[in-house]
Amino acid sequence: MDIGIIGLGAMGSAMARNLAAAGHTVKAWNRSGGRVEGVTLVETPAEALQGDAVLTMLADDAAIRSVLLDSGVLGQAKPGLIHVGASTISVAFARELVEAHAAAGVRYVSAPVLGRPDVAARGELNILAAGAPSDIDAVRPLLEVIGARIWDLGTEPPAANAAKVACNMMIAMAIEAMGEALALTEANGVGRDQFLELILGTLFGSRSYQVYSANIAKGDYEPGFKAVLGLKDLRLATEAAEAANRSLPMLRAVHARMTETVEAGLGEKDWSAMAEFTISGGK
Structure with missing residues (x-):
């Protein structure tokens, strides 16, 4: 396939590198430049929209809005192009993107991913895909390179974004759960390694607990x-919870604790630092 990439951060670079290594023609645009083996850097986002598909891996709603919508670039896409949106974005903006793509005549698949940069480098991401079945099938060769499994979440793209946000919410809850458990056990003479070994070997052996307990x-x-x-x-x-008129008390608590963690100067640290903030009593 002839694939464009927009966004060459740690995740986007890994995806681009794997796609090029798999034999796809890859052209990428990145706001701050960069270099990825086997990938041709282009000067404008519009040039990345001239292939069979374009994959975006940008930071947030604002970045995607700026690059694709406010610039008018989406309307310059090659006819038949499929946009694969891999970023973690709001459900509300996902709905806006569906409308914008329909107006521009561009096919759209929402495909946010689960996995950190090391997982992306190995091509082992979990891909949460939603969109027209024919569009998902058309970009499957792309998705199979960057991911270990493609999870079909239906025909409405925002469903995949809701699932991704929910997954990240649950990871944050797991981090805070470990922090609170260690605050309790360390205060009563149980060693940190000892307790973490216990929970991983009994009740909580999932990947989120494995990865973040190591940190x-x-x-x-x-x-x-x-x-x-x-x-x-x-x-x-x-x-998303407010838009759905749902009360999520655990989310409120972990959102508040992550806010405190960032305000304590740990914003550039891994988000598992929230557990350390909790263990230390917020110091």
């Missing part, structure tokens, strides 16, 4: 996913 055990919070981005995703979950 907490070592006290190493070099960012894989920054706390400030985690706070953004919890805001998106809060907005």
Whole structure:
């Protein structure tokens, strides 16, 4: 396939590299430039929209709005192009994107991903895909390169974005759960490694607990996913809950705690630093 990439952060670069290595023709645009082996850098976003598909991996709603909508670039896409939106965005903006793509005559698949940069580098992301079945099938060769599994979440693209926001909400809850459990156990003489080994070997052996317990055990919070981005995703979950007229008390609590973590100066650390903030009593 002839694939465009917009956004070459840690995740986008890994995706672009894997697609090029798999034999696809990849052209990428990035606001701050960059270089990825096997990938041709183009000077404008419009040039990235001239292939069979374009994959966007931008930071948030505002970045996508600026690059694709406010600029009018979407209307310059090659006829038949399919846009694969891999970013974590709000459900409300996802609905707006559906309308904007329909107006521009551009096919659209929402495909946010689960996985950190190391998972993206291995091509083992979980892809949450929603859109017209024919469009998903058309970009499946792309998705199969960047992901280990494609989860079909229906024909309405915003469903995939709601699922992604919900997943990130649950990861944040798991981080806070470990922080609160360790605050309790360490105060009563149970070693951190000892308790984490216990929970991983009994009740909580899921990937989120495995990945983030390792950070907490070592006290190493070099960012894989920054706390400030985690706070953004919890805001998106809060907005989605309010729009659905649902009361989510656990979300309110973890959103407040992540806010405190960022305000304490840990925003550029991995979001699992929220557990350390809790263990230390907010110090």
